[in-house]
Amino acid sequence: MKGTDALGEAAIRAGCRCYFGYPITPQNEVPEYMSRRMQEVGGVFLQGESEIASINMVLGAAASGMRAMTSSSSPGISLKQEGLSFLAALELPAVIVNINRGGPGLGNIAPSQGDYYQATRGGGHGDYRMPVYAPAYVQELYDITMKSFDVADLYRTPVMILGDGMMGQIVEPIYLHERPDVEIPPKDYILDGAENRPSRIIKSLILDPVEMEEHNWKLKRKYDLMAHELPEWEEFMTNDAKLTIIAYGTAARIAKGAVKRARSEGLKVGLLRPITLWPFPEEAIRNLAKKTKLFLVFEMSTGQMIDDVRLAVEGKVPCEFYGRPGGVVPIPQEIARIIERYWLQKEL
Amino acid sequence: MKIVYTRPKCLKPVPNHYCPGCGHSIIHRLICELVDEMNMRGRIICIPPAGCAVLAYNYFDFDVCESAHGRGCAIATGFKRAQPDRIIFTYQGDGDMAAIGTAETLHAANRGEKITSIFVNNAVYGMTGGQMAPTTMIGQKTTTSPYGRRTEVEGYPLKITELIATLPGAAYVVRTSLANPAKIRETKKAIKKAFEVQMAGAGYSLVEVLSPCPTNWKVSPREAFAYLEEKMEKEYPIGVMKDYTAKKDK
Numbered sequence: 131m132k133g134t135d136a137l138g139e140a141a142i143r144a145g146c147r148c149y150f151g152y153p154i155t156p157q158n159e160v161p162e163y164m165s166r167r168m169q170e171v172g173g174v175f176l177q178g179e180s181e182i183a184s185i186n187m188v189l190g191a192a193a194s195g196m197r198a199m200t201s202s203s204s205p206g207i208s209l210k211q212e213g214l215s216f217l218a219a220l221e222l223p224a225v226i227v228n229i230n231r232g233g234p235g236l237g238n239i240a241p242s243q244g245d246y247y248q249a250t251r252g253g254g255h256g257d258y259r260m261p262v263y264a265p266a267y268v269q270e271l272y273d274i275t276m277k278s279f280d281v282a283d284l285y286r287t288p289v290m291i292l293g294d295g296m297m298g299q300i301v302e303p304i305y306l307h308e309r310p311d312v313e314i315p316p317k318d319y320i321l322d323g324a325e326n327r328p329s330r331i332i333k334s335l336i337l338d339p340v341e342m343e344e345h346n347w348k349l350k351r352k353y354d355l356m357a358h359e360l361p362e363w364e365e366f367m368t369n370d371a372k373l374t375i376i377a378y379g380t381a382a383r384i385a386k387g388a389v390k391r392a393r394s395e396g397l398k399v400g401l402l403r404p405i406t407l408w409p410f411p412e413e414a415i416r417n418l419a420k421k422t423k424l425f426l427v428f429e430m431s432t433g434q435m436i437d438d439v440r441l442a443v444e445g446k447v448p449c450e451f452y453g454r455p456g457g458v459v460p461i462p463q464e465i466a467r468i469i470e471r472y473w474l475q476k477e478l
Numbered sequence: 479m480k481i482v483y484t485r486p487k488c489l490k491p492v493p494n495h496y497c498p499g500c501g502h503s504i505i506h507r508l509i510c511e512l513v514d515e516m517n518m519r520g521r522i523i524c525i526p527p528a529g530c531a532v533l534a535y536n537y538f539d540f541d542v543c544e545s546a547h548g549r550g551c552a553i554a555t556g557f558k559r560a561q562p563d564r565i566i567f568t569y570q571g572d573g574d575m576a577a578i579g580t581a582e583t584l585h586a587a588n589r590g591e592k593i594t595s596i597f598v599n600n601a602v603y604g605m606t607g608g609q610m611a612p613t614t615m616i617g618q619k620t621t622t623s624p625y626g627r628r629t630e631v632e633g634y635p636l637k638i639t640e641l642i643a644t645l646p647g648a649a650y651v652v653r654t655s656l657a658n659p660a661k662i663r664e665t666k667k668a669i670k671k672a673f674e675v676q677m678a679g680a681g682y683s684l685v686e687v688l689s690p691c692p693t694n695w696k697v698s699p700r701e702a703f704a705y706l707e708e709k710m711e712k713e714y715p716i717g718v719m720k721d722y723t724a725k726k727d728k
Contacts, residue, residue, distance in 0.1 A: 174560065178585075179581055182549065183552040183555075183581065186545070186554050190555060191556040193557070196560045213546070213549075286489050322561060329539050332542070334544060335544060446648075
């Protein structure tokens with residue numbers, strides 16, 4: 131199954147019944163899939179007049195108690211940031227997909243990881259965080275999409291799925307399982323008319339700074355809980371690795387090929403692949419820092435995740451960087467060559 | 479003794495923050511009277527703007543969802559598509575409706591979203607302190623058009639209600655005024671009809687209400703009502719611009 135179709139199908143099977151979006155390459159297959167499937171399952175598909183309108187339609191549907199999502203690509207995600215800040219502030223659940231393309235500006239439509247900062251730092255205004263998942267395989271994309279709706283509901287938060295054109299276009303065999311049984315607390319915050327109950331307000335305006343501060347701390351406690359409960363990562367041949375690559379998404383697929391190649395030449399190389407970018411799997415990296423001699427961060431950008439790696443490593447092990455921004459997708463041999471270079475240079 | 483006038487049940491018994499002579503409190507009351515009279519409390523959801531009426535939830539005793547500046551009609555679309563049997567209305571000012579939210583407004587109207595917009599036009603940005611609005615009149619002085627609005631610099635007052643009346647998705651489009659008690663009664667009738675149009679599933683309904691802002695017009699409340707009638711109503715003629723029920727009668 132193609133990545134974008136797996137994503138759409140997982141959303142439908144997760145109970146998503148409202149999709150709002152605006153066309154932008156390279157993610158148009160998502161709204162196209164949803165426009166067909168929503169009709170079949172009696173859900174809502176609506177093409178908004180802009181990304182701004184679409185994310186606000188998601189907001190209205192989420193405040194109605196529906197599982198709602200939108201998808202876009204980098205420039206469109208920039209436009210959605212206002213809505214993301216509001217979703218975070220209002221504590222409304224929603225799933226947002228970013229099929230990251232080359233940038234800044236209009237850039238190009240090739241696979242890129244240039245939106246890492248925007249995704250993990252809360253690209254909208256204000257003091258908020260948002261879970262960000264970076265799947266690397268179609269099955270994982272399917273599983274994570276399903277899970278994202280549960281995470282969104284459990285923590286009442288927007289959740290981002292960060293992929294790229296490669297993840298969206300790649301075709302892999304997958305198992306289309308049904309939604310796992312996750313107990314979601316009753317949605318006692320939704321607005322559906324104050325029939326036989328007190329009226330409700332969904333708002334983020336808190337004019338009193340002391341009250342606003344308390345709201346910020348309340349959100350922070352939630353983010354701390356997510357930081358504790360949500361980190362996910364994959365480790366590949368890290369046990370005896372002297373050089374550990376850290377890469378996510380498409381870059382991790384390439385890095386895995388390079389690790390296999392290096393291993394076949396007898397080099398003890400491993401891979402740590404963050405699956406959640408926020409919360410970042412700091413603990414796992416900190417533990418590896420006790421064993422490995424060198425971290426090599428590979429990103430399809432000029433270097434963004436490396437900041438988080440360095441924060442986790444706290445200077446205990448050197449961290450090197452290799453990047454291919456702008457939509458360039460290197461082959462595993464290229465990464466293998468970089469590995470060999472560092473292996474010799476650092477006398478591992 | 480016969481009670482002839484009382485506070486609507488849906489209007490919370492709290493003092494409001496609006497300036498003396500402001501039109502918002504009048505429009506709030508009209509809406510609350512209608513929610514009571516039409517028995518809508520259990521199925522109505524309001525989306526107020528960013529602007530002076532952002533605090534509408536302090537006064538409305540029914541469900542209210544905040545909106546980012548200008549996004550009311552998009553949020554209302556999300557609500558209505560998710561809950562087609564509910565009555566959804568946006569309450570928006572001129573900046574919200576006709577500047578930052580123009581796209582959301584026009585496209586919701588053009589899609590024929592079965593929602594209602596109450597558009598309060600006072601020709602200034604009230605909450606931020608009296609800056610120029612898209613509906614500021616030619617020659618009108620504001621804090622960001624201190625020489626008066628000049629068409630060669632700031633362009634022309636935007637008549638978004640007339641624009642919307644041209645869209646096939648709009649079923650009922652009307653402009654009213656708060657200039658005197660008779661016109662206030664007409665405003666109430668218009669809002670009632672707008673809700674009825676929504677309930678009939680006929681399409682988008684819009685009531686533009688010309689409303690005084692004595693604070694930012696820098697006049698007394700009494701002068702503001704005169705200004706409303708003499709200046710505002712000249713630039714923005716009141717009356718029904720589109721009524722799908724009238725078409726059906728023909």
